[in-house]
Amino acid sequence: MSIHLALSTIKMQMKLISNIKSVIYHLGLYYISYTLILFATSKFMAVQFRVRNFVNHTPLEELNNMQIAWAFFGRSYNYNLFLGVSEFIAASLMVFKKTRLIGLILAAGIYTNVVLIDYEYDVVAAAGHATFEYIIVLLLLTPYLKSLKIFFWDNSGHWEKQDKTKYNFTSLLLPIIFIVFFTGWGINSLNNFLLSEDKIIGSYSISNLKLNGNKQNLGAGKYTKAPMLYFEFGNGFVLSSNDSSYNGSYEQKDNRILIKLDKPYNNLKFLDLTLSHDEKTLKGSTDYGKTIEISIARIHKKNK
Numbered sequence: 640m641s642i643h644l645a646l647s648t649i650k651m652q653m654k655l656i657s658n659i660k661s662v663i664y665h666l667g668l669y670y671i672s673y674t675l676i677l678f679a680t681s682k683f684m685a686v687q688f689r690v691r692n693f694v695n696h697t698p699l700e701e702l703n704n705m706q707i708a709w710a711f712f713g714r715s716y717n718y719n720l721f722l723g724v725s726e727f728i729a730a731s732l733m734v735f736k737k738t739r740l741i742g743l744i745l746a747a748g749i750y751t752n753v754v755l756i757d758y759e760y761d762v763v764a765a766a767g768h769a770t771f772e773y774i775i776v777l778l779l780l781t782p783y784l785k786s787l788k789i790f791f792w793d794n795s796g797h798w799e800k801q802d803k804t805k806y807n808f809t810s811l812l813l814p815i816i817f818i819v820f821f822t823g824w825g826i827n828s829l830n831n832f833l834l835s836e837d838k839i840i841g842s843y844s845i846s847n848l849k850l851n852g853n854k855q856n857l858g859a860g861k862y863t864k865a866p867m868l869y870f871e872f873g874n875g876f877v878l879s880s881n882d883s884s885y886n887g888s889y890e891q892k893d894n895r896i897l898i899k900l901d902k903p904y905n906n907l908k909f910l911d912l913t914l915s916h917d918e919k920t921l922k923g924s925t926d927y928g929k930t931i932e933i934s935i936a937r938i939h940k941k942n943k
Contacts, residue, residue, distance in 0.1 A: 664782075667775045668733060671746060673821055674772055675730035680825030682723030684833065688713030692842040693869045693877045693884075697862045708760040725749060727822070733779075734814035740783050746776050837891045839870045839914065845880065847934035850905065850925075860884060868935065878904060896921070907931075 681687040688709050694702065702710070712719065729749055732742025750773040757766035845866040848855045857866040860879025869877040870889060876898055878885040887900035898910040910931060912923035921933040 664779065667779055668739075669817065671772060671775055671779070672730040672734050672817070675726045675746065675749070676818070676821045677825050679723040679727035679730065680822060680829060682719040682726070684826065684829040685713075685716055685719060686829050686833070688719060689872055691869070691871045691875060691877075692840075693862075693871065693879070695842070696860075696867065696879070701862065704760040705762050708756060708762065731814075731818050734817060736810055740786070743776060743780050743783070747773075747780060750776050837870065837874075839891060839896070839918075840872055841870060842938040843868050843870075843935040844938055845933060845935055847932075849930075849932040851929050855905070856881075858882060867938075868933075876900075880904075 678687070690706070690710050690713050694706055694710060697706075699707070712722075725745070726749060729742050729745040732738040733746060734742075750769065753769050754766070754773050756762065757769050845857060845868060848857055848866075858881045859865055860867055861882055861884050863879045866880040867877075868879070869875075871877065874888050874890065876887045876889040878887075878900070885900050885902060885904045887898060889899070890897045894914045894916075896910075896912045896914060898912065900908045900910075902908075907925045907927065907929070909926035910923060911925075912921040912931070912933070914921055918937065919935060921931075921935060923931055925931055
């Protein structure tokens with residue numbers, strides 16, 4: 640009787656361990672699918688490989704590795720679309736049992752490329768989580784190693800016929816709901832992000848700059864042929880003038896723009912400006928109580 644009880648206990652423990660493994664496996668599976676869907680939607684919305692406007696006026700040799708990579712990938716929307724579709728297909732295939740293997744193989748190829756790019760082009764912010772996700776993908780593939788050996792080596796590319804799978808909510812509807820929900824959520828979130836961005840973002844030429852009513856001499860910037868200023872996504876700011884570049888940050892509240900420079904321009908580090916309704920003039924004060932007026936003109940991007 641005690642032996643029977645012991646065997647029963649062992650079976651229950653083994654079943655519990657098996658269930659825990661299954662839960663962990665599926666959590667990893669859906670996490671990778673979720674991540675790939677976010678990667679895909681960010682490419683569909685042209686958000687991931689965004690390049691600061693100032694980079695467009697910077698010589699290639701002055702760009703860092705990440706700026707070069709982002710400039711290349713962000714140049715073509717169609718290429719981004721291709722990458723996004725590939726990621727979306729991998730994310731979709733892996734959540735269905737019938738197509739899981741091909742989805743994971745595709746994801747492994749995608750992540751191999753992503754990890755190499757992140758490390759080779761110094762994409763520090765993404766390298767860590769991409770490596771973590773890559774390891775998860777490889778672990779998710781381990782249950783298929785025996786089948787892959789049989790397919791590629793033992794059977795020379797032929798599978799043994801499998802019994803038909805009966806579809807139910809867990810195997811069919813749940814994956815579909817998951818894909819549709821997170822795709823819609825990703826697109827909606829990114830669209831709201833784009834709509835909420837400051838409308839002032841862009842490149843501007845400077846035709847005139849006055850301090851306390853006195854016109855300042857302005858020359859070409861370090862990388863630009865004329866004096867320029869840039870309002871970048873992520874609240875970045877660049878003033879390019881007199882053979883130098885002044886980087887900083889900005890905050891916009893309606894037509895009021897607060898600018899903080901990392902290094903002083905004419906001994907000025909803080910600007911409190913108001914943008915005119917025609918977006919051609921910035922007027923306000925500085926940290927030394929001086930008045931400042933900047934005449935600007937937005938430079939529109941040429942169609943590619």
